[in-house]
Amino acid sequence: MNINCDLGEGLGNDAELMPYLHSCSIACGGHAGDAKSIRETVKLAIAHDVEIGAHPSFDDRQNFGRLSVKVSRVDLTASLVRQIKLVRDECLTQGVKLHHVKPHGALYNLMCEDQQLQAAIEDSVCEVDHELALYAPPFFTSKRLRVVSEGFADRAYTSTGRLRPRGEQGAVIEEVNAALAQTQTLNCETICVHGDNPAALEIIKHLTQRLIEIVPYGADAWLINWPQKIHPDILWAVLAAKKALEENLAARCVHAYCSLLVFHPDKNDIENAIASSTITTIAGKLHEVRVDYQVAAFAQQVNLSEQQVIDLHSAPEYLIYFLGFLPGFPYLGGLNPRLHLPRLAQPRQNIAAGSVAIGGAQTGIYPQSSPGGWHVIGQTDFEMWPTQFAAGDRIKFIAR
Numbered sequence: 275m276n277i278n279c280d281l282g283e284g285l286g287n288d289a290e291l292m293p294y295l296h297s298c299s300i301a302c303g304g305h306a307g308d309a310k311s312i313r314e315t316v317k318l319a320i321a322h323d324v325e326i327g328a329h330p331s332f333d334d335r336q337n338f339g340r341l342s343v344k345v346s347r348v349d350l351t352a353s354l355v356r357q358i359k360l361v362r363d364e365c366l367t368q369g370v371k372l373h374h375v376k377p378h379g380a381l382y383n384l385m386c387e388d389q390q391l392q393a394a395i396e397d398s399v400c401e402v403d404h405e406l407a408l409y410a411p412p413f414f415t416s417k418r419l420r421v422v423s424e425g426f427a428d429r430a431y432t433s434t435g436r437l438r439p440r441g442e443q444g445a446v447i448e449e450v451n452a453a454l455a456q457t458q459t460l461n462c463e464t465i466c467v468h469g470d471n472p473a474a475l476e477i478i479k480h481l482t483q484r485l486i487e488i489v490p491y492g493a494d495a496w497l498i499n500w501p502q503k504i505h506p507d508i509l510w511a512v513l514a515a516k517k518a519l520e521e522n523l524a525a526r527c528v529h530a531y532c533s534l535l536v537f538h539p540d541k542n543d544i545e546n547a548i549a550s551s552t553i554t555t556i557a558g559k560l561h562e563v564r565v566d567y568q569v570a571a572f573a574q575q576v577n578l579s580e581q582q583v584i585d586l587h588s589a590p591e592y593l594i595y596f597l598g599f600l601p602g603f604p605y606l607g608g609l610n611p612r613l614h615l616p617r618l619a620q621p622r623q624n625i626a627a628g629s630v631a632i633g634g635a636q637t638g639i640y641p642q643s644s645p646g647g648w649h650v651i652g653q654t655d656f657e658m659w660p661t662q663f664a665a666g667d668r669i670k671f672i673a674r
Contacts, residue, residue, distance in 0.1 A: 560668045
């Protein structure tokens, strides 16, 4: 499930929320935000691999864009184009592409009822880039734009599927279990939590850990998917579910970053075991891995100096999410985005044991000689087999 949030509204919590998100919608001057906040929020989104959208509104900062404003279609279109371009241009400056547009507040609600407003929004999006997606309610349709259906975890709905007016009691949901229950009733592509909700961080973290999808995987197995985001809180949820399933059902389980394959025939048993699991942070062992870095070719490809690559790669403590591909191969989270590089188009036939390598947004160590498509950036003589690693442990690379 895709989780999104409205950010850049000057509330001071963007940095806390961003690591959990798949996409964000950035305020662009109509109800909040300015060039500085847009620049900072785009930079933060890029650092966490979050898709970026523009969040335009009626030009009404006094009421935070939550009241209807009488304005002509021409003037509204011009205002929205200006707002969307502010985010679009900043994205281009920082080397990424704008992903979507999501109208804010009253504009979002009224576009579902007012054809002139919908036309103005479509006009503005098409003028900037007709390939941009439009985030909108599940019942909303457009003949001109690709619509991504959106539901709200922290807003109550009427019986007709419309958002309950904010002035009504219970319209805003701040309790995490109520938000999760609300989310499980929605049929949409992305779930939004409002950044200005006082409980936004608590709700998003709870959804990240408890919002799961269970799908059949063969005759007697099930694949459990969490929101597809590499994040420690998801790992703790996956490992807690694995422990509960192994202890309560004696089920065989295989986990990855955001998923768990369970060999057990009864889905209800699986759901009950996961619901009863206790999620805790694991304080694993810290492994120091000394590396002879050889990064000349890699540095050239990522437009950094050799020393910059070494410093960026050796700076973090990497969390081990799981072991796979080869026995004992650690998949690590925490690689600096400046070092992300797609895997080789043509895999190498023989990567030596002990090779430290980067593939996409991941880094790891080859425990034995193997074909592979990752970019080798160094070599270690750390004893890799039998493996000393476990999910929840950490690795610190040390240059020598």
